[in-house]
Amino acid sequence: QVLLHESGPGLVKPSETLSLTCSVSGGSISSYYWSWIRQPPGKGLEWVGYIYSSGTTDFKPSLKSRVTMSVDTSKNQFSMNLNSVTAADTAMYYCARLSYFWSGPLKCDAFDIWSQGTMVTVSS
């Protein structure tokens, strides 16, 4: 059973960098896409970006200038840095696995495994 667990500070000062790491247990990080998804308090879900186990990345366009992601296959971990944070970046941050499925002839994808989430507050 694959489990995901985030680690990182729960409080970040405005203009600084938010750094989170997601550890994957019970399975290999290889050959999958791994995402960060956030949820501001009382609001909906927002995809931040993903990284493939080879290091290929893609990000939400509005966040692209502030986000970097990395992967460490030897540690079965992936990480995210979000710089120049403001109060608008306050949210529950989830890491999630993006898996591919076949539904008949149709190739599908979806976030099938999620972490429990870690709350990050941006405040001085």
Added chain:
Amino acid sequence: EIVLTQSPGTLSLSPGERATLSCRASQSVSSGYLAWYQQKPGQAPRLLMYGASTRASGIPDRFSGSGSETDFTLTISRLEPEDFAVYYCQQYGDSGYTFGQGTKLEIK
């Protein structure tokens, strides 16, 4: 960016009733890239459906999905107490992944 609009915002029903949740896209979405999630308070989202109409592993058959292009529906045939939660649709397109704003299914 493709915008997903879910309706209604809140749906009040009783256990045993049928729930119909709508997800409308601002542009055509490939059915393969339309998914539904359930989120209960204090919990991470849980994958319910992928490919618009295929149940994820372990999801009971009272959940069904349908639709194509810009109109998608999640139906719960007979509500169980544990089904009251927030439901999100999600798609993948040129600008990456986006989610709808959610439909809250509450007990009447």
